[in-house]
Amino acid sequence: MQIFDTHAHLNDTKFKDDVDAVVFRAKDNGVSKIVVPGTDIHDSVAAIELAKGFPDTVYAAVGVHPHEADSFAQEKLNVLNSFLLSGDRSYIVAIGEIGMDFYRNYSSRESQHRAFRSQIELAIEHELPIIVHVRDAFDDVFDVLRDYSGDVKGVFHCFSGGVDEATEALKLGFWISFAGNVTFKKAGKILDVVMAVPDDRLLVETDAPYLTPVPFRGKRNEPSFVVYTLTKVAELRGVDVESMARITYSNAVEVFKIHDGGA
Numbered sequence: 353m354q355i356f357d358t359h360a361h362l363n364d365t366k367f368k369d370d371v372d373a374v375v376f377r378a379k380d381n382g383v384s385k386i387v388v389p390g391t392d393i394h395d396s397v398a399a400i401e402l403a404k405g406f407p408d409t410v411y412a413a414v415g416v417h418p419h420e421a422d423s424f425a426q427e428k429l430n431v432l433n434s435f436l437l438s439g440d441r442s443y444i445v446a447i448g449e450i451g452m453d454f455y456r457n458y459s460s461r462e463s464q465h466r467a468f469r470s471q472i473e474l475a476i477e478h479e480l481p482i483i484v485h486v487r488d489a490f491d492d493v494f495d496v497l498r499d500y501s502g503d504v505k506g507v508f509h510c511f512s513g514g515v516d517e518a519t520e521a522l523k524l525g526f527w528i529s530f531a532g533n534v535t536f537k538k539a540g541k542i543l544d545v546v547m548a549v550p551d552d553r554l555l556v557e558t559d560a561p562y563l564t565p566v567p568f569r570g571k572r573n574e575p576s577f578v579v580y581t582l583t584k585v586a587e588l589r590g591v592d593v594e595s596m597a598r599i600t601y602s603n604a605v606e607v608f609k610i611h612d613g614g615a
């Protein structure tokens with residue numbers, strides 16, 4: 353069984369002492385591919401370095417998170433662009449994570465809009481998918497994405513909306529990625545979404561080190577734990593884990609345009 357964790361912050365300081373062990377443990381558990389997103393310039397660089405250190409296993413996304421949008425300026429856009437024009441390009445599979453977060457509101461809405469649009473345009477220029485982070489901001493995110501409809505695709509990571517929001521995301525050509533929160537006792541409406549998304553648009557992720565699935569809640573999350581999310585998704589959809597792994601793996605390979613002849 354091959355599993356694809358589409359979102360793990362292995363560049364987070366919580367992994368600084370044992371990232372090698374974490375990646376080997378992932379592989380031992382069938383998690384053979386992992387996308388590491390950027391949230392700012394320095395950890396986008398760290399994501400690229402990890403991709404270089406674990407070729408064909410770890411892939412990088414580069415971008416500035418909505419939390420950091422106030423600090424986003426032409427200079428940062430230039431730096432991101434320079435990664436894509438360099439030899440590092442082959443390690444980069446997406447622009448992200450980008451989007452909007454009106455729950456925490458660490459940056460102003462205006463700068464979140466600006467950073468999101470600039471980075472979508474960067475993705476279009478380099479023909480890359482985007483990894484979208486959205487929390488309490490679906491209306492604004494959809495408004496922006498409609499302006500680029502047909503030109504950009506990607507992933508709604510750690511999906512937190514309901515069936516209506518999922519339907520809109522699917523209509524815009526996006527994939528939907530589920531994280532450990534689907535295993536929580538109070539998972540609620542997200543379970544309806546898990547059942548509603550068609551096979552060819554479904555992905556799984558850990559969002560490590562956050563959102564640790566049951567039965568490891570309270571511990572640091574890591575890619576090897578994605579199997580618990582996968583198992584829950586398979587259960588809800590009434591299929592076996594192996595087919596769910598195969599489906600989500602081939603979807604991830606498609607969205608991130610990874611050509612390795614694997615699974």
Ligand SMILES: [Zn+2]
Binds near residue numbers: 449485486509
């Ligand atoms: Zn996120």
Ligand SMILES: [Zn+2]
Binds near residue numbers: 361
């Ligand atoms: Zn994330």
